[in-house]
Amino acid sequence: MGYLLETNGLCKHYHRAGSTVEVLRGVDFRLEPGGTAAIVGRSGSGKSTLLNILGGLDLPSAGRVLVDGAPLETARRREREHWRARGVGFVFQFHFLLPDFTALENLLVPVGGLGPVGPADRRRALTLLEAMGLGDRAGHLPGELSGGEQQRVAVARAFMNRPRVVLADEPFGNLDREIGERLGDLLFTLHRQEDVALVLVTHDPALAARAQACWRLEQGVLVADAQEVAPT
Template identity: 50%
Template sequence: MIEVLRGIDFELHAGESVSVRGQSGSGKTTLLNVLAGLDRPDSGELWWNNEPAHLLSLGDLTARRGRFLGLVFQAYYLIPEIDALANVLMGARVVGPVGPTERERAASLLQRVGLAERASHLPAHLSGGERQRVALARALMNRPRVILADEPTGNLDEHTADDVIELLLQVCAEKGAALVLVTHNPAYAGRTGRQLVLHEGILA
């Protein structure tokens, strides 16, 4: 057995932005997965909004996650068969029925990320930066308190990456969502309010 995270004590305040850097294999993704309740730590507690998430059943945890957190990944994870708008709406579908209100919100989020004209395009017909913008709009769909982003620019060229980070920071601030940004890029890390480095499972 490999011990990945050790004695992590991490608190994220409302509206705060935090970056996490660290070598490959240092446990950044594992940390985000624990924060997202996707991985259960062998010991310790996870609190979301003053609620003990580590005590929730899997079903309750999933339901809470859908409302409390927005997730953005390096590989976007869009559904290839459905268009950009429908992908954004998937954010809402995981927590409840989708009606005109949700459709309107999805469209306005697409507009916010600069993709109003791409609403009916399939992911395959979008550039990497555009796909990540769709993923960001999807993450924002349920007005999450927190966005967790795991190397969201890892697949993008430098210029596109700059734009996506700019947008991510702006939109989180605008919507009042706290942000945990995992990035290898020191310049991006420097843009967040607090900067952490993960080294061999210890957060500094």
């Protein structure tokens, strides 16, 4: 089976105040269609940088990102944008919900970016909110929801456009452990129901252990994190 996402020798450096910071120094990553991977590593090791490159939000300094075996850097701009808008759903550590839009409307925003919003989109948004246990909160503004509920809206939003992969960067890092675990359950349930691949950056070993593969980003390269590979 081919890989949905693959990187070969991915490097990223930043020039800062006359010096160069090498963040990624040859990352080789693979993810099968519908697969799950966790990425752990200390703060500043480059996890968010890697996730942003995988999602087409940032470009590598060297090396390649392949989507379905085709290199993203030689793809036309439209194809890259297509990958970012259609192929990927993002969940960030901070939810970035639009404060003046209800939970339901927040889910419809990414749809509106691609075309007119129809009744089927509304039904799907509601179904996703229900899957996240928020069916009765669809009409609430983010400010009327708890932190955990807001993050659940953000997770539902990431799945809205039927992406091929959801990239989640410390999705529950701000929540207490128990709530984080419950939301982890919901996230993995949606991944299975929707048959969407999942890449999860997390500091939580219990959450990382749920993924089929767990990688540690260390000194700019990915190494298999043997202790945390989940039994399958």
